[in-house]
Amino acid sequence: MTDTKKIQTGINNISDEWFRANIDRKTLKNLSKRSDFEGWKHIIIYALSLGALGLLSTYTWQSLWFVPIYLAYCMMWGGADAIWHECGHGTAFKNRKLNKFFYNIASFMNNFEPVRWKWSHSLHHSYTASIDPHDYEVDGSIFAKHTFLSFILNFVPGSGFFTIHKSLYVEIIKHALGIKTNVMKDCIPEDKINDCINISRIFVLLWITIIASSIYFYTFLPILLFLIPKFFSNFNVIWGMTQHIGLKENAKDHRLSTRSVRLNPIFSFIYWKMEYHIEHHMFPMIPSYNLPKLYDVIKDQMPEPQTLYQAYKEIIPAVIKKSKNPDYFIPVQLPNN
Numbered sequence: 188m189t190d191t192k193k194i195q196t197g198i199n200n201i202s203d204e205w206f207r208a209n210i211d212r213k214t215l216k217n218l219s220k221r222s223d224f225e226g227w228k229h230i231i232i233y234a235l236s237l238g239a240l241g242l243l244s245t246y247t248w249q250s251l252w253f254v255p256i257y258l259a260y261c262m263m264w265g266g267a268d269a270i271w272h273e274c275g276h277g278t279a280f281k282n283r284k285l286n287k288f289f290y291n292i293a294s295f296m297n298n299f300e301p302v303r304w305k306w307s308h309s310l311h312h313s314y315t316a317s318i319d320p321h322d323y324e325v326d327g328s329i330f331a332k333h334t335f336l337s338f339i340l341n342f343v344p345g346s347g348f349f350t351i352h353k354s355l356y357v358e359i360i361k362h363a364l365g366i367k368t369n370v371m372k373d374c375i376p377e378d379k380i381n382d383c384i385n386i387s388r389i390f391v392l393l394w395i396t397i398i399a400s401s402i403y404f405y406t407f408l409p410i411l412l413f414l415i416p417k418f419f420s421n422f423n424v425i426w427g428m429t430q431h432i433g434l435k436e437n438a439k440d441h442r443l444s445t446r447s448v449r450l451n452p453i454f455s456f457i458y459w460k461m462e463y464h465i466e467h468h469m470f471p472m473i474p475s476y477n478l479p480k481l482y483d484v485i486k487d488q489m490p491e492p493q494t495l496y497q498a499y500k501e502i503i504p505a506v507i508k509k510s511k512n513p514d515y516f517i518p519v520q521l522p523n524n
Contacts, residue, residue, distance in 0.1 A: 205439050206439060206442070207469055208489065210484060215473075218480060220474075221279075223282055225279075225476045226279040227280075229270075229279070229459060229476075233263070237260065237266075241260055243256045243260075244412065245408060248408060260412070261419035261420040263457065264296060264417070265420030267292075268293070269475070270459070273459055274287070274293060278474040278475065279475075300359055303374070306374040306375045307370055307374045309374075310322060310374050311324040311325070312468065316431055316435070316436050316438065316444040323374065332513070341421065342424055347418040359391065362383055362387035363387040363390070363391045367380070394414060397410060398410060426450060426454060426458055426462060429446050429464075429502065430446060430464050431444060432505070434446060434516055435516040442490055446464060446493065447462060447490070448494065448495055449492045450462045460475040463482050466481050487522060490520065490522070
C-alpha cells in the first residue's frame, strides 16, 4: 500500500491532477473569507435547538411523547457532524481558536477521535474515493458491499446496535488500549499516534463518567442524552449517504465521485449547507455557508444538484447492481463545456 502519510496534500489543498471548475481569483478569494458572525450564528441556533429538545426529552421521559421528541433530539445531535466537519477545515470561524474549540466538542459528540479524523479526513480530500491510497471515509458508501437489507438498515434508528462491533466506539477503545488499527497506521503520522491514544483514553473516561452518573442517579437519561444519540440519528444518514455512494472510484474529477443534492431549509441548516458536496470537494477552503454562492458562479460547469428522491432513485438500483458487480458505478452526465 502507498505510504499515505507522506503524500497527503492537506485538508484544504487539492492536487493539480484533479479537475477544478474555472473561477476568477477575486471571486474565489471573496468566497473563501471566513466569518465569526456566520460561525456563531449557526452554533447559537444549533445549541439552543439541541438544548430545548434535550429539556423536552427530560420532561417527557417515561411518556409516549418521549419517543418522537428524543428522535428529534438525536437528529439535531447528529448535526454536530457538520460542525465537526466545518471546524476541522478551519472554515466555520475566522478565529482559529474557536474552530479548534468547537472541533473538539463536536468530535466527542460524533465519536470522532480528533487526531484520527483530522488525518483521515485530510486523506479523504487528497484522494477522494481512492483505493490506493485507501480513502477510509467512503468505506461505508463507495467501497461497502451492501446487500439491499444492510443498506436499508442504515436508515433505521437503533440499527447501529446490531453492528456495534464495527462502530467507532470499538475503534476508540482499541486506540485507547494502544492497539494500532489500519486507519491509524495508514493515516496518522508517527509523532501524532500517542496524541490519538491519549485522547481516545479521555473519550473512554468520559463514557465511563456518563454511565456512572446514570447508575448513581438511577436513570438512563445521561446515557440516552450524551452517550448513544448517534445510534438514533439515522435520519441524518438520509442526506449523508448521498455524498459518494454508487459513484466512481479512482476518478480525478469530483463530479464523478461526489454528489450534490438539494435539501429543505431545516435539513440544510443541520447539514450546514454541505449538501453542495461536489463544490465542497472541489474548493474545500470555501466555508460551507458560501457554497450556494459558489454553485451559482460555477453551475454551468457542474452537474445539477439532485433532490433526495432523484438521488435515491439512482442510488438504490446502484447498490443492488454493485452487490453483484463490484465494478459497477453510476455514470454521470457532465456539462459540455
